[in-house]
Structures are given as C-alpha cells and as structure tokens.
Amino acid sequence: MEKTQEDVMSKLTKQDYIKGILDGNTIVLSRAITLLESTKEEHYTLAQEILQQILPKTGNAKRIGITGVPGVGKSTIIEALGLKILEDKTNKIAVLAIDPSSQLSKGSILGDKTRMELLSANSNAYIRPTSAGNKLGGVSRKTHETLLLCEAAGFNHIIIETVGVGQSETAVNAMVDCFLLLLLPGAGDELQGIKRGIMEMADIIAVNKSIENEKVSTQANKARKEINTALHYFPSKEFSWITKVLNVDALKNYNIDKLQETIDNFFNHQNQKGYLNKRRNQQDVSRLEETINQTILQNFYENDMVKQELTKWKQEIVAGKTTSYQAAEKIILNLKSKG
C-alpha cells in the first residue's frame, strides 16, 4: 500500500522536525506550527520540546508588526514592501496574520494568500494566517512561538499583521521590534476607529492611498501633517526614536522604497545603541510576568467560591453598604479562612 503524504508527515520524529525547520523546509515548518496550535496534550509537549531545541537559532530576524483598520490596504502594503525586501536575494520573509475574527467567520485575513499573490508565489516568502485561540493569551503565545520557529527556519524578516481594531495590537507590539501603523488620508476622522494606545505604539506611521491623479493628494499631505502635530501630544517613544510619518501608496508603488529605508533606519538606530537587545529583554521579562499574572488571576476568578463572593459584594457596594476596598479585603480574608 502506498503511503500518503499525511502518513509520512505524521511519522515525523522530534529530530525530523528540528532538522526540517533548521533546513528551512517550509512544509515541516507548517507542520510544526500546526503542532503548536493543536489542542492535544501530546502535540503541545512535542511542540514545546522542538521549541526549546531551536531556541538558540532564533532572534536573527527583523520583527515587524503592521496594523490598520480593514480597508487601509495592509495586504497591498505587505506585498509591495515584501517584494521590495526580497529584491535582495539573501532575504526571506515570513508573514503571520492574526485575525481575531477568524474563529467566527474564518475572517478576511485567511484570504490574504490570494490577495498577496506575487508575494506568496515567491519562494523566499512564507505566509501563514494565525487563527485566534480561545485561551487567555492564546493568540499571543502561538504567534510568538510561530515567530520563533520562522526565525529558526532562516526567515530574516517576520511581519506580523493585525487588523488594528482588537486587543491583539498590544500583544503584537510586545513581540516585535518595530511597529508600523497604516492610516488613510481621511485621517483626523474618528471613523478610522483607532483603538486606545495604538497611535503611541507606532514607530512608523504610513498614510496609504496617498496618490490621486499621479501626485500626493492635498488630503494625504494634510493627514501627514496633522498626524505629526498629534504625535506631539503623545508621550515620547522609548529608546530615543521619533515616530516617522510618511505618505505612501502601495498600489501605485509610491514611497515603498522610502518605507523600507525608514524601517532600515529604525533598525540601524536601535542596533547602534544596543536598544534592540534591551527592548527584547524587556519584552521577555514582561511576557514572563504577564503570563504568571494572568495564570494566577485566572485561577482565582475561576474558583466558584470567588464567583459567589464577587456577586454578593458587588451588590453590597452598589447598595452603598461598603466600599470597594472593604469588600476586597473581606473577599480575600474569607477565601484565606476557607481555602
């Protein structure tokens, strides 16, 4: 009986996975990412073992986050920027797309492979949608681990794409070196739906769809200037970088080289001063502490006694019978005495 590819793949040993990844074999890489995403305990254990083995080979990519509301042209920008980067034949790009809506609708991002046609046809590019997990911190962990696998597989540019209207941006910002925000020329318009904190995360802001009748439109120019003004009202960036704003147009291939140059300047600046390592170390430590905090608090709030106590005390507070501080003390005291 002939073996199907599935049979062969499912027989991969841990060593096969590790070798395949380090060889840059994208079929094995995809398979390893699927392991990471699996909910089976044995897959989880295997994936974690693989991760630990490939860890020394990670950290060599430029990790770039790209966000913007639907319609801003993320895929078009990624395709244009990606092709530009791949003009240097030594470069390899992995694009990880996080779609918070994918669980329900299978989301639009899952169609990105079709939308980034030229990029996905390039053998030095690897495009992978990351469907949102349902666990606390699920998406960010899977995405971060996927990023590490891609680095071990030799991708020296990792682009993580989010839709800019959810919670994932903070998580992504915490795992990339450079955060790129895409806006539209109708900027200043609240319809842009930018979420709390996203503007101040941005290292680079690109106003896409800036070209009209073969030149930068008045509106796009105005948007760029307004954003520059607005940025003064945001706290200054860490690591002495001043957020850059530029007009681009991915469809018309305008200023994509400038965008690439700005990203390079950012990395040169960060590298020269040793900021890149510092940022990554900070990210690692925060990730450790946040994972611990989330786990501890999740355990606490999942406790049935806690749920009951909370409901009871919230009523007492709303009824004006106790302060929040007194209630908090009592809840914790009650649990200690009972638990």
Next chain:
Amino acid sequence: MEKTQEDVMSKLTKQDYIKGILDGNTIVLSRAITLLESTKEEHYTLAQEILQQILPKTGNAKRIGITGVPGVGKSTIIEALGLKILEDKTNKIAVLAIDPSSQLSKGSILGDKTRMELLSANSNAYIRPTSAGNKLGGVSRKTHETLLLCEAAGFNHIIIETVGVGQSETAVNAMVDCFLLLLLPGAGDELQGIKRGIMEMADIIAVNKSIENEKVSTQANKARKEINTALHYFPSKEFSWITKVLNVDALKNYNIDKLQETIDNFFNHQNQKGYLNKRRNQQDVSRLEETINQTILQNFYENDMVKQELTKWKQEIVAGKTTSYQAAEKIILNLKSKG
C-alpha cells in the same frame, strides 16, 4: 490641669466623629482624615467603621480631577474656579492635593494652602494635601476615602489635584466624574511631559496662561486648535462626550466662567443620560477587582521562593534556554508542588 485641644480631640468617640463629619465640622473632618492616613491598626479599624457609617451620606458631590505639569498654574486655576463656584453660597468645595513627591521633599503642593490664599480663607472651602503613602494603592485608597468623608461633610464639589507627571492620574481618573487637563500655550511641545494616557482621560482641556497683551495670544489659539486636531487621533470618549478644549487665563480671570460652564455642561450631559451613575458603578467594580488583583499578585511576588525562582528563570530566558511561556509554566508548577 487644663486640657489641650489635642486631649479633647483624642477622646473623640466613633459617634463624635460621625456626628462631627455629618455636621460639616472641618476640625473633626481633618481629624478623621488623619485617622485614615495613620498606620496604626486601631486607627485603621476606627476609620473603616466611621467610613461605613457615613457611606449613605456620600455621592452627592461633583468629583473633579485636575492635572497638569508643575508650572501650568493648577493652584491659580483651582483658586479662580473655586471662588467662582463659591459665588453660589450653597456650594462648598474641598480640594484634595496629591503630591507623589511629598514623601521625599514634602513637595510643593503642601504649600498650596498659601498659594490658594483667597480660597483657603473662604469658610466654604477646605484644602487638604494628601501625602503619598508607601503602600501599593495607598494613595488612591486614602484619597478615595478622604473624598467620601468630604462628601459626607457636605462638600458638593470635590477637586482632586495631581501633578500630572506621575502614576496618580489613572488612579484619580478612576475616582472622579470629570477629568480636567491643564496645558500651556507652548502646546505641541514635548517639554510638556504629558504621560501616557493622560490626554485621552481628559473630559475638558484648558490651555492656561492664554492671555498676552490683554488678548488671547496667537500661540494659545494655535495650541487650542492643535489639541483639537490631535484629539481626533485619540479614541472617542465613553458616554458620548466630546472632549472640550478652551483657552483660559486664571491670573487674568479670563474664561474661568466659561470653564465653570463647561464643567456644568459636562455634568448635565452625564446626568441626563444616567451616565454619571453608570460611570461610578463601573469605577466601583474596577476598584474592587483591581484591589483584589493587586493584593493577590503582591502576596505572590513577596514570597521568597517566587523571588528566587524568578531570578533563576529570568537568567535562563536571557540565556536563550527557555521561552518566557515555558518559564512561567514551570514557576507556577514548582510553587504548586512545593506550596
């Protein structure tokens, strides 16, 4: 032997405190606030009992937070605004000033009573500096509890002042109904040192020191317009309020009536739609959850075993031997098995 006032005061019973506060006796009020701030266990217990008794009489004030960097003219604005509010003889104002630096330097805010000369001479005004506690959540709890005591004492306007460069703004924002940010006409200037998130908390922004040669300066006008533009890049406010920006000059008494009117409009808008109660209920629930979370996490991190494990695993992470997620799992697992 003659009794000193101190002797009399120290003999106050719980009932004396409660009656004194409800009668609006500011000497008893001050004494009760001192009890709140005391580190002695018996004082703490007594203060909490008093609080619980006066709770039904709280909630009737307009709770206003005012922040801005040193030099922006907070005291001058509070004095001008306060005197305006006190023109209505039925109004009573309490000003609580939080100075994060007070522990070290005894801070500049402690001098506010001198700086707000006219206001502090007014019998319907009560000014009280709140020195920063050294406990987690210390300042915010004491300030919130002080606010409640002031409300029970009949103050229908509570102004909480912070210096705008620390961590206290988030805490204050979580206990007031209306958050007022003061800026200078040199706006757009990063020297303003506005901290992360403060711009988006503001319900009202006043550009102080706007008058030059008896009219609003070009710079002050420009600042107001720029801030309005910048605000479009911040997420829209909850409770359908659009942040208002105005030029004022407290020393020259310019637009202070407009400021008061804007604050009144804000409260009318919030009251009409039932938003004020909704906001306060949300604040109560968040305060409960945050106090619980802080207490639980503080207990965790104070544990010696946790400290050792953290140090060890942070080294492993930096050395590239494990991921933050794996380390977090191991720390929690180790503690469960040992503890």
